[in-house]
Amino acid sequence: MRPEYEEAAMDYHIPAHVEDLRAAIARFVEREIVPCEQDPACWDAHDNIASGALESLRAKAREEGLWCLQLKPETGGRGLDKVGMAVCYEEMNRSIFGPVVFNSAAPDDGNMMVLEKAADGAQKERWLKPIVEGRVRSSFAMTEPHPGGGSDPGMMLTTATRKGDSYVVRGRKWFITGAEDAEHFILVARTSDDERRGLTAFLFHREEPGWQIERRIGIMGPEEHGGHCELVFDGLELPADRILLGEGMGLKITQMRLGPARLTHCMRWLGLAKRCTEIADEYAKNRFGFGTRLADRESIQIKIGDLAMGIEVGRLLVMKAAWALDQGSFARKEISMAKIHVANLLHKAADVAIQINGARGYSRDTPLEWIYRYARQARLVDGADEVHQMVLHRHFASEGWDFWKWPVTP
Known part of the structure; x- marks a missing residue:
C-alpha cells in the first residue's frame, strides 16, 4: 500500500x-x-x-x-x-x-x-435558563401569511419601529409552533429596509401587552405542544435590551436557528422511519396468508430492503451535514440534501409500513397512522422540498463539477 x-x-x-x-x-x-x-x-x-x-x-x-x-x-x-x-x-x-x-x-x-x-449573559439567565430547566416552553415567531415572509424572510412585513429606547411591533405571524403553550418567544421583525440588515430578533414574554393569539390553526396533525398559531401584534412595546445579537442581525439569527434545526428534524425523522420499518418487519415475520409467511414473499422483502437502504442513505447525508457543522461550515448544501431525502423517506416509510400491516396499519393499534399524518408536514416545514432543490441548483450553478468535490485533509 x-x-x-x-x-x-x-x-x-x-x-x-x-x-x-x-x-x-x-x-x-x-x-x-x-x-x-x-x-x-x-x-x-x-x-x-x-x-x-x-x-x-x-x-x-x-x-x-x-x-x-x-x-x-x-x-x-x-x-x-x-x-x-x-x-x-x-x-x-x-x-x-x-x-x-x-x-x-x-x-x-x-x-x-x-x-x-447569541444571547448575552443577562439574556441567558432570564430567557434561556427557564427553558433548559423545563420550567417554560418557547416559540420562534418568523413565518407570516401572504404576502409576508415565509421561506423568504426578505418578504417580512411585521415591523418593529423605534420609539425612544424601545421598539413598537405591529404585524401578523402564522403557523407559529408551540405558541399557545409558550411563555418565552423569539420574534423576528423588520427594523429597516436594508436588504441584509433590515431584520432584528427580539425576546418577549407571553404576559406582555400589545399582542394576542388570534387562533390555533387546525392541522392534519398530530400537533406539537402549543399547536400552530396565528399571532397579531398591535403595539407590543419592547425595550432595546430585548434585541438578540444586535439591531439588524435578525437574518443572521434565522440562519443560526434554522440551519441546525432543519438537520435536527432529520435526525429525529430517521428514528421514526426506523420505527416504521421495525413495525412492518415484525408484522411480516408473524403474519401468514395463503400458506406463506409475509416475510418470505419477495415483494415484502423488496419493500423492507428498500426502506433499510433509504434510511442508511439518510443517515449518511445527516452525518455528513453534522460533521460539516462541527467543522465550522454552514453546510447549506449538505443540510438541503438531507432535508429533502429524509422528509420524503419518512413519508415513504410510514406509507410502506401501513401497506404491509394492512388494516392494522391504518388503525390506531400501532403508531403508524400517527407517523403518517405527522410525516406529511416534513416536506413543508423549515423550507419546502422545492426551496431546497432551488438551493441545490444554485450551488450546482456556481460550483459546477466541484459540487461533488471531496474535502481534502490538510
Missing part, C-alpha cells in the same frame, strides 16, 4: 461516550416511553403526550443524565456536538413521544441552541 493511503481520511466510528449515551437512551425509550404510547391516559387532546405523563418521564430522564444533551455543560447539558446529536436524536425518536421527554424537541431545541450562541 502506498504511504499516502495508510491513514484513512474518513472515519465512521463514534466516540465511546456517545455510544454509551445512545445505549442509555435506547434502554430508556424501550422501558419508559414506548409503554406510555400504549396507555390512553398518556395522550392529550391533540395527539401528543399529556403533561402529567410528560413531567414524570422528564424527571426520570434528568435522574439518568439524559437531559438537554445538545447544550454545553455550563448551560445545563452534556456538550454533544452535532455528530453526537445525530446518533442520540435518532434513538430518541424511536418513540413518537421521545424527543420532548429529553428536552430535545422542536421548537425548544432550536431556540435553546440559538440562545446559547
Whole structure:
C-alpha cells in the first residue's frame, strides 16, 4: 500500500461516550416511553403526550443524565456536538413521544441552541435558563401569511419601529409552533429596509401587552405542544435590551436557528422511519396468508430492503451535514440534501409500513397512522422540498463539477 493511503481520511466510528449515551437512551425509550404510547391516559387532546405523563418521564430522564444533551455543560447539558446529536436524536425518536421527554424537541431545541450562541449573559439567565430547566416552553415567531415572509424572510412585513429606547411591533405571524403553550418567544421583525440588515430578533414574554393569539390553526396533525398559531401584534412595546445579537442581525439569527434545526428534524425523522420499518418487519415475520409467511414473499422483502437502504442513505447525508457543522461550515448544501431525502423517506416509510400491516396499519393499534399524518408536514416545514432543490441548483450553478468535490485533509 502506498504511504499516502495508510491513514484513512474518513472515519465512521463514534466516540465511546456517545455510544454509551445512545445505549442509555435506547434502554430508556424501550422501558419508559414506548409503554406510555400504549396507555390512553398518556395522550392529550391533540395527539401528543399529556403533561402529567410528560413531567414524570422528564424527571426520570434528568435522574439518568439524559437531559438537554445538545447544550454545553455550563448551560445545563452534556456538550454533544452535532455528530453526537445525530446518533442520540435518532434513538430518541424511536418513540413518537421521545424527543420532548429529553428536552430535545422542536421548537425548544432550536431556540435553546440559538440562545446559547447569541444571547448575552443577562439574556441567558432570564430567557434561556427557564427553558433548559423545563420550567417554560418557547416559540420562534418568523413565518407570516401572504404576502409576508415565509421561506423568504426578505418578504417580512411585521415591523418593529423605534420609539425612544424601545421598539413598537405591529404585524401578523402564522403557523407559529408551540405558541399557545409558550411563555418565552423569539420574534423576528423588520427594523429597516436594508436588504441584509433590515431584520432584528427580539425576546418577549407571553404576559406582555400589545399582542394576542388570534387562533390555533387546525392541522392534519398530530400537533406539537402549543399547536400552530396565528399571532397579531398591535403595539407590543419592547425595550432595546430585548434585541438578540444586535439591531439588524435578525437574518443572521434565522440562519443560526434554522440551519441546525432543519438537520435536527432529520435526525429525529430517521428514528421514526426506523420505527416504521421495525413495525412492518415484525408484522411480516408473524403474519401468514395463503400458506406463506409475509416475510418470505419477495415483494415484502423488496419493500423492507428498500426502506433499510433509504434510511442508511439518510443517515449518511445527516452525518455528513453534522460533521460539516462541527467543522465550522454552514453546510447549506449538505443540510438541503438531507432535508429533502429524509422528509420524503419518512413519508415513504410510514406509507410502506401501513401497506404491509394492512388494516392494522391504518388503525390506531400501532403508531403508524400517527407517523403518517405527522410525516406529511416534513416536506413543508423549515423550507419546502422545492426551496431546497432551488438551493441545490444554485450551488450546482456556481460550483459546477466541484459540487461533488471531496474535502481534502490538510
